[in-house]
Amino acid sequence: MDRNYATYSNGIRIGNNNGDSTASLYLGCLKSAINTTQSGQWEISKTNNKALTINPSSLRQDDHSVGLSINSDCSMIKFNGNELVNVGTDQTITGWKIFADTTLGNIQINFSAILYGEGLRIANTSISNLSAIYIGTSPINTSGEIAGQWTIIKRPNGSLTICRTADQNITNKGLQISADGNTLSFNGYVIAGSGATSGASNGSVNYSADNPILWGQNSTDPIGGFYGDGAKVYWRAKPVTLGAVPP
Numbered sequence: 001m002d003r004n005y006a007t008y009s010n011g012i013r014i015g016n017n018n019g020d021s022t023a024s025l026y027l028g029c030l031k032s033a034i035n036t037t038q039s040g041q042w043e044i045s046k047t048n049n050k051a052l053t054i055n056p057s058s059l060r061q062d063d064h065s066v067g068l069s070i071n072s073d074c075s076m077i078k079f080n081g082n083e084l085v086n087v088g089t090d091q092t093i094t095g096w097k098i099f100a101d102t103t104l105g106n107i108q109i110n111f112s113a114i115l116y117g118e119g120l121r122i123a124n125t126s127i128s129n130l131s132a133i134y135i136g137t138s139p140i141n142t143s144g145e146i147a148g149q150w151t152i153i154k155r156p157n158g159s160l161t162i163c164r165t166a167d168q169n170i171t172n173k174g175l176q177i178s179a180d181g182n183t184l185s186f187n188g189y190v191i192a193g194s195g196a197t198s199g200a201s202n203g204s205v206n207y208s209a210d211n212p213i214l215w216g217q218n219s220t221d222p223i224g225g226f227y228g229d230g231a232k233v234y235w236r237a238k239p240v241t242l243g244a245v246p247p
Contacts, residue, residue: 151168162175
C-alpha cells in the first residue's frame with residue numbers, strides 16, 4: 001500500500017507464507033519494492049510457532065528475543081526476552097519498577113541483608129473493608145505470625161489500630177484512633193480527644209515517678225490519680241494543699 005502524500009512517504013506491506021503459516025504487517029516499508037527492509041521499518045508478525053511479535057524489521061530474531069512477544073496461548077508476554085507476565089509462575093523483578101493504579105493480592109517484602117532478617121507484609125481484603133501492614137514477618141512464610149510481629153491495621157469500621165499481631169483480634173488492644181480521627185485510645189481507655197476520661201480533650205496522659213497522673217476521676221485507687229473539680233485538686237480523693245515551695 002502506497003501513499004501519494006509527500007508527508008507520508010513510507011508504505012504498508014501485508015504478507016503471509018502458506019508454507020509455514022506465518023503472516024506479517026510491515027509498517028514504514030519501501031514503496032518501490034515488496035521484499036526489502038529499510039531503516040526504521042517495523043513489523044507485527046504471527047510466527048511459525050503461533051506467537052505474536054512486534055519489533056523493528058532489522059532486529060527480527062527467530063527466538064523473539066528482541067521486541068515485544070506474546071506466546072501462542074496468550075499466557076506469557078516478553079519484552080526483549082524478559083518475562084512481563086507469565087501466568088502461574090513466580091517472577092523476579094530486578095531494577096526499579098513503578099506500578100501505578102495496580103490491583104494486586106497480598107504483597108510481602110523480605111530482607112536483602114543479614115542484619116535485617118524479618119519481612120514486611122501488606123495485605124487487604126475487599127470482603128470486610130480491611131487492610132493492614134505487618135512489621136517483622138517471617139521471611140519464609142507469607143501468612144501467619146511470628147513472635148514480636150506488629151500490625152498497623154485499618155478496621156472495617158474505619159478506625160486505625162497499632163498493636164502486636166498476636167493481639168489484633170482482641171477488642172481494645174493497642175493504640176487506636178477512631179474513624180473520625182477525633183479520639184485516641186490505648187488498651188480501651190480514651191486518653192485524648194472526644195470522650196476522654198483519663199486525659200484532657202486538648203492534651204494527653206502524663207506520667208510521673210512511674211505513677212499515672214489521671215485527670216477526670218476522683219478515686220482512692222492505690223495507683224492514684226489527680227482529679228480537679230474546677231476549684232480544688234485532689235490526689236487519691238484527698239485535697240491537695242497548694243502553696244509556695246521553698247527553694
